[in-house]
Amino acid sequence: MLQIIPETPAIHADAIETLFDATFGPGHFAKTAERLREYSRSLPEISRVAVLDGEVIGVCRVWPLRVGPARHRALFYGPVAVAPSHRGGRLGLTVTGEAIEAGTAAGWPAAILIGAPAYFGEIGFTVTPKHQLSFPGPQDPARVMVRDLASDASVLSGLVTAA
Template structure:
């Protein structure tokens, strides 16, 4: 398996992986909106390939902490084709994304997700860092599902309400 940056030629296959993995086009449509937004970060759109075939995708987009507008990352979506699901694809893809974000000098990655899965990658409850979900934001999950992975550029003053790209609300 090879993990690399997504290429323009991968977009249709990435869309197919998202639709197949989620059994709905909702996440694929979100990715299309993110790609068209100012918050799109192409260097943080990764794919896992088995030979020439894209079997998984993950991305981060620009987000902010209000009231100051501190730049952070919003994680996801991540999707693995059902025929390849399991740790053999997901785990290396997660590590590659975290390493890519770290290499860019990003401060933190935030997500709503499985509290039994994401802590294996260093994610912790965001509330521990005084980071809260923005009221009225796209996720209505339990606050314990709101997680952060701080990176080397993180500073304790980086607190506030997490604001996604507007693409998440469209």
């Protein structure tokens, strides 16, 4: 039976890292998004894992961010990964949607995600206007998306940094 549950680092961390390596390869550490994660800690109470028969087959990790000179609080969703044997369905959207619900319930105001607009648009993410958000490294602005959680995500503007 498939379960979507909060991450428990002591139980899931190794399996999640193995899933990230299988999904993204060793080059994923070079991405700009990793600059936001390397000096931060994920929020396991908001992150979600998909577990099938005791095996982690999907994950959406979530990280705290600050945005712009006003230092607005936001959550950074990703990486989102699904085991190769379970791709092609909607598991990535399901696990991300569950993490969105957890972030909303926890009172976070907004979500940021870097990904495919056609895919993540299905769960309410929209592409930000070009140059509204900047990152600590190069980033394709066509893949930068936001979503309201408890307030208006359109107020987010400026440099995105780790919390």
